[in-house]
Amino acid sequence: MNDRPSVTELLAAVERFLEETAVPALEGPAKYHARVAANVVRIVARELATEDAHLAREWDGLTALLGGETAAKPSERTLLREAIVARNDELVRRIRTGDSDAGPWRAALLDHLSRVIADKLDVSQPPREPT
């Protein structure tokens, strides 16, 4: 186990440097990129804090939609990500064959995708101010 500062604390330090030192000191495209970089650091920090919960929710939703309760949920994060990609590929195949064009499965699918997209938006949190 690594020493403090933790990853979260280190990221917060980088973000503060970018916002409080780099952005005011820079001009033009570099200033803009420093602002974008600070936002990217915030995205990383939010993803670190929420990824386990979000992956679990997406996996459960996909299992409910596609069946396959027999398939065990991978416990290791990289494997879980890969498994989710594979199940989303399967979801896409079902959509493309017309399975979701109407009916209760469509409603369940839209509910699931709305939850997943809401989780992803929580991580990316688009800036509201016009650029």
Add this chain to the structure above:
Amino acid sequence: MKPDEMAQRLVAFVAGEEGIATHAVRATGLRRLAGGASREIWSVDLAIERDGGVESLPLVVRKDPAGRVGDGGDRSVELSVLRAAYAGGVPVPRPRWGTGDISVLGAPFFLMDRIDGEALPRRLLRDDAYAAARAGMTPALGAIAARIHALDLSQPDLAALPRPPADRSPARAEVERVAASIQQLSVEPHPVLDLAERWLLERAPEPPRIALVHGDYRVGNVLFDASGVRAILDWELVHLGDPIEDLGWLCTRAWRFGSPLPVGGVGTREQLLDAYQAASGTVVDRDALRFWEAFGSYKLALVFIMQSRVFLDGRVRSVELASLGRRTVEAEDELLRFLRGEA
């Protein structure tokens, strides 16, 4: 290329285009303006000595960056369209010279007049100084769109533009084009985009007629001052197609910046359509507008995917391009509103 060298090359190019000696052209103040991810924009002042006088030209250079996204958009097409728009009374910067020859600046570019004004939507949406411009923006954009869509497609500057396919509507062709690109460029599955593709194909409208479509008609591409619109910028995505595409793109959620007003955060669809219909005589089908508004978010998803691919492939390693991949979800969020029947 260093700015000094770029300035010298611009001087030689303009002198060549004008058929005058290189020493009769001087370039000063060349500098890069803060620009987008897919285009370089430079400011330069030219002084051209001719017939005993000196003509001063404040200009903008629009140039492709090296390693750019392969998204169509040919600088020579943009230049001739700008000529047609300028001649047709559309407010645009006067186009001057340009070339697709990459030996001059390393990438295609052209020069046009530099018009003073503001281009930041934030100022238009929030600053008191622009209250009048804000109030008049939506009707003005409706009337200007009508003027763009009325340009005569048989004129020489527009005759070379490719016609949309004859066997299906521009709407269907556009959905198919975007779907194919998403398929090709996306590095992960996007179920929402597959659902959106089916939703859009089912609703693809017939065009009222084929017209010149600006292709990126939104408040962020309007140069304005306190009194209103000075110029419509960024014609790089211009094409022939369904004119309602421009109106739908203008209403796309991404350009509202959190405002409840659908037209770029400054106006209502009714204001837009009233002005457009009054100026064009075309009655806009509301379902067609809704289709094109949804299509706007679908296309935006592709833009984000495409730009993040430029980063992922290592062609341009900027933090801005890197961050755009995480914005695909915003377009998917909006598409879900259409899919759930809420928009």
